[in-house]
Amino acid sequence: MNGDLLRQVDALSREKGIDKESVFRALEMGLTTAARKRVGPGRPVEAKLDRMNGQLTYFERWRVVDEVEFPDEELELDAALAISDAAEVGGEVHKVITVTSLGKDLGRIEAQTVKQVLLQRVREAERDRVVSDFTPRIGEVVTGVVKRVDHRGIMVDIGRIEAIVEPDDLIPRDSFRQGDRIRALIARVKRTQKGPQIFLSRTHNNFLVRLYEMEVPEIREGFVQIKAVARDPGRRAKMAVFTPERGIDPIGACIGPRGSRVQAVVGELQGERIDIIEWSGDAAAFVLNAMAPAEVVKVVVDEDEHAMEVVVTEEQYPIAIGRGGQNVNLASKLTGWRLDVLTEDEAVAQQEEEIGTMIQTFIDALQVDEELALVLVEEGFHTIEEIAYVPMEEMMAIEGMEEEIASELRNRARDFLLVDALRREEKLRDLxxxxxxxxxxxxxxxxxxxxxxxxxxxxxxxxxxxxxxxxxxxxxxxxxxxxxxxxxxxxxxxxxxxxxxxxxxxxx
The missing domain is CATH 1.10.150.20 (5' to 3' exonuclease, C-terminal subdomain)
Structure with a gap:
């Protein structure tokens, strides 16, 4: 049996790609279980296989204690010393036992156990190996063969295991049949009750990135960097690229001679239109680029809200928005900013409304005429707080401003804020x-x-x-x-x- 066992272990290890030590441990676990069932409770029997010659040894493993609480696992020191002179409290002693002492039918039990445990443990080892092999490969593009197509998606043979492309991970125009070759990104690896499952995606942003890495040597070699990607899979995408190298056109490198590189990617993505733009560390400049092909008149940045107003001409407005809002939505995802598109007329009307509100606020709060309120707004004062607490030097910097008027404005602003605060406190109590x-x-x-x-x-x-x-x-x-x-x-x-x-x- 010893030679046969070693040959089985070796063959199984090579066939399934599982290391021999895992197979040996699985066998020892199964043999231990079988032996303990044979001898019954009260004897902590374990099995040990010699890795060199396949010799099977059974022994009892006992913990040495001062006072026994668990008689199935523990021995007092005196009993332990009878097994080993080196026994000491807190340690263990091993007592080797003969196969015959476990019963005459143990050989048959061994054979059954070897078969059952190998099947079970090999499956578990294969599952662990799949997870350990594919988890580091998340984000990698693989090519496989379609095995079947059903309502759950497409099952793909990618070598030692089948992966799945779920419907949401397919491009809308994708159409695959059994036997077709398919290319997709390893999106995630998940343990399930039926074993590990590899999920592939053709809609993930990184699928587009990896395709470009394959097609563009400058990207693979690090001369051109892909900084951001936003996709409406199968329809349109935006990709921001950058290079720190002089003499390299990052957009041209991605397009390729006569558009060959971009067309190769577009073909794989079922005609998905790809806008390649230049990335910029300046947020406003990046948004200007991201709104292409629309021509932007200006952007107004609101840092607090992490938003920008994008102003375009009436003619450019439909282009800036895009069909179903596609262009502005992709630009927003690409840049990470919330974008509101306005025509020039809308921007002017909005600005006039904001200015009118500020002017009226100053008229009501400071008891000044419209002319002075307009001067304050034009000089950059937008709130009562700014007038109340701005340094006197800034007030005096207004052309024609007299010190007496500046001081009076400050005092009126502070009085208004105080009265307003008291009024709000009273209102809050009443509410x-x-x-x-x-x-x-x-x-x-x-x-x-x-x-x-x-x-x-x-x-x-x-x-x-x-x-x-x-x-x-x-x-x-x-x-x-x-x-x-x-x-x-x-x-x-x-x-x-x-x-x-x-x-x-x-x-x-």
Whole structure:
């Protein structure tokens, strides 16, 4: 049996790609289980296989203790010394036992156990090997053969295992039949009850990236970098490229002679149109490039909201938006900024409305005429707070401004803010808004009054709101601010990981 066993282990190891030690351990586990069933409880029998000659040895493993609590596993020191002179409390002693002492039928049990354990453990080892082999390969493109197509997707033979391309991971125009060759990205590896499953994707952004790496030597060699990708799979994509090397045109390198490189990728992606643009570390410049082919007049950056207003001519507006909003949506995903497209007329009207609101605010709060209010706006003052606390030197820098008038404006602004704060405090008390809501991080008195008037009295009430509901209660509130307030109110609901997922959902 010894020689046969070693040959079986060797053959199994080579055939299944499993290391011999894993096979030996699996056999020892099965033989140990069989032996313990034979001898019954009370004897901690274990099996050991010699890796060199296949010799099988059984022994009892005992823990040495001062006082026995688990008689099936422990021996007192005196009993242990009878087995080994080196026994000591806290250690172990091994007592070798003969095969015959386990019963005359153990040989048959061994044979059955070898067969059963090998089948079970080989399957487990193969599953572990698949996970260990393919997990590091996530993000790699593989080519396989379609084995079958059904409602679950496409089953693909990629060598030692079948992978699946689910319907959502297929490009809309994809059409594959049994026997066709298919190329896709290894997107994820997942353990399931039936074993490990390899999921492939043709819609993942990195599939486009890997295809370009294959086609463009400058990308493979690191001269050209792909900085960002956004896709509407099978229809359109935007890819931002950059090179630190002088003398290399990153866009031209990706297009290739007569468009050969881009056409090779477009063909694999079922005609997906790819806009290749130059990446820029300047956010506004990057957005200008990302909006191509639309020509942008200007962008207005709102750092606080991480948003930009993109201003275009009336003629360029349909191009900037794209069919179904495709162009601006892809540009937004590519750059990571929220983009609002306006025509020049809309931008002018919006600016005039904002200026008119500021002028009226200054007229009402500071008791000045429209001419002076307009001067303040034109000089860059947008809020009462700015006038109240700006250094006197800045006020005096306004052409024609007298010190007495500047001082009076500052005093009126501070008086207005004080009275307004007292009025809001009284209003909050009358509304019954909880102090915890007023003092919540990110909350302002103006917002607290607005939500209080809408019936939101405490933090829990705020947490129950949707972002759109809060924006409706507070005119002029931006989505990002509303999202931050609601997530702050909901902090006690979530663990750290859950909170991050909820924030992403609220922002989308």
């Amino acid at each position: 019954g808004v909880a102090p915890a809501l007023i003092e919540m991080e990110g909350m302002t008195e103006e917002v607290a009054v607005a939500v209080g008037q809408a019936g939101v009295k405490d933090v829990d009430d705020l947490a129950e709101l949707a972002v759109d509901e809060l924006m409706e209660m507070v005119p002029g509130m931006k989505r990002a601010q509303a999202s931050r307030l609601i997530m702050k109110a909901r902090e006690s609901w979530f663990t750290e990981d859950e909170r991050g997922q909820e924030e992403e959902a609220a922002q989308s």
